[in-house]
Amino acid sequence: MVQPLRRAPTRADVARLSGVSTAVVSYVLNDGPKAVSPAAKDKVLAAVRALGYRPNAAARALSKGSADLIGMLVGDTRNPFSAQLSYSVDKAAGDLGRTLLVVNSENGVATQSEHIRELAARQISGLISMRRVSGEELDLLSSFRMPTVLVNQMSSTPGTTSVGVDYREGARRAVEHLLGHGYQGIAFAGVDDAGDGRERGWMDAVTAADQPLGERVETTYSLRGGYAAGMRLGADGVMPRAIFAASDQIGIGLLAALHERGFDVPGDVAVVSFDGIREAEYSWPPLTTAAQPLVQIAELAVNALLDWDDLPRSVVLPTELIIRRSCGCSWRGAPAL
CATH class of the missing domain: 3.40.50.2300 (Response regulator)
Structure with missing residues (x-):
C-alpha cells in the first residue's frame, strides 16, 4: 500500500514508485519529445494516480518552450x-x-x-x-x-x-442621441481623470449643438458614485432634463437616486450611459447605453x-x-x- 506523502509529491517520487527515470516521467507527462513504451507509460500513469501528483504548470511550460x-x-x-x-x-x-x-x-x-x-x-x-x-x-x-x-x-x-x-466618439454619439430628443442642458455624471475622452465627447456634442454645457457632477465609476451623483444633481433648484452617465454603473446608481427623489425616468429626466454591461438591460427603466464590443x-x-x-x-x-x-x-x- 502506498503511504500518502505529507508534502506535495514530486516528479522524482513518481519515478521512484514507477521504477523509471525522471526523464521518462517527463516524456510521459509532456507527451514527448521521446517515445515511451506502453508498459512504462502505464507504470508512470499508475504512479501519478496513486500519489495524486499534479504537474507544475510553470515547469511544464519551460519544458515545452x-x-x-x-x-x-x-x-x-x-x-x-x-x-x-x-x-x-x-x-x-x-x-x-x-x-x-x-x-x-x-x-x-x-x-x-x-x-x-x-x-x-x-x-x-x-x-x-x-x-x-x-x-x-x-x-x-x-x-x-x-x-x-x-x-x-x-x-x-x-x-x-x-x-x-474610441471613448470620445462613443460618448459624443450617445449625447447626440439625447440632443435628438430635443433635450437641453444635458448634464454629465462621472470623472475623466483617466483622460479617456468620455467627458470630452459630452462637451463636443453639446457645444456642436450650440447649447451651453449642463451641470457637471464629478463622481466615482461605481453604483455608489452614481447614487451620490443622483442625489446631488439639481442642487441649484434646476433639475437637468437629461443626463449622460459616464458608465453603466453610474447610470444604474443614478436611476436609484432619481426614483428615490420622486423623478420619473425618462418622463422627468432622461438618462444615457456607457459600457454595455448586462445589468444595464435589467435596470428600471432599461438603460440606453454606448456599448463596448467586449x-x-x-x-x-x-x-x-x-x-x-x-x-x-x-x-x-x-x-x-x-x-x-x-x-x-x-x-x-x-x-x-
Whole structure:
C-alpha cells in the first residue's frame, strides 16, 4: 500500500514508485519529445494516480518552450464590466487551448509590479492588463520580454499592443442621441481623470449643438458614485432634463437616486450611459447605453498575444448605441451584448 506523502509529491517520487527515470516521467507527462513504451507509460500513469501528483504548470511550460497560461490584471473583479470582460477573455483563451490566470491588482496587499513579477515567474505567455500600466511597470514587462496587451489604454510603447474603443466618439454619439430628443442642458455624471475622452465627447456634442454645457457632477465609476451623483444633481433648484452617465454603473446608481427623489425616468429626466454591461438591460427603466464590443476586444487581445507579429500595435473599435427606454425611446427588448 502506498503511504500518502505529507508534502506535495514530486516528479522524482513518481519515478521512484514507477521504477523509471525522471526523464521518462517527463516524456510521459509532456507527451514527448521521446517515445515511451506502453508498459512504462502505464507504470508512470499508475504512479501519478496513486500519489495524486499534479504537474507544475510553470515547469511544464519551460519544458515545452512556451506556456499555456495567459495572465490578466484586473482592477476590481467585483466590477461588472471587469467581470464580463474577464469572462470573454477566458472564453477566447479557452477556445485556443490556453488557460487564463486573473489577478485582482487592487487588493491592497501587493503592488502591481509585484503582481507582474509573480505572473512572470509562472511563465505566462503574455499579459492582458485592464489596469493602467506605468512607465516603470512597462520597463519591468520589457525586461521580462513579456508580450503585453493594454485594454482601453492606448499606447505606442514597444512590446505592447493596445485594444479598446474610441471613448470620445462613443460618448459624443450617445449625447447626440439625447440632443435628438430635443433635450437641453444635458448634464454629465462621472470623472475623466483617466483622460479617456468620455467627458470630452459630452462637451463636443453639446457645444456642436450650440447649447451651453449642463451641470457637471464629478463622481466615482461605481453604483455608489452614481447614487451620490443622483442625489446631488439639481442642487441649484434646476433639475437637468437629461443626463449622460459616464458608465453603466453610474447610470444604474443614478436611476436609484432619481426614483428615490420622486423623478420619473425618462418622463422627468432622461438618462444615457456607457459600457454595455448586462445589468444595464435589467435596470428600471432599461438603460440606453454606448456599448463596448467586449467579445471582440477579448478575442483581439488574446490573438494579439498568440500571433504577436500579425496584428497592428493599436486597435480602436467603435461603440454601439443600444437603444432602451431610459432615453425616452420606445424599446422592444433589444438584446444585451
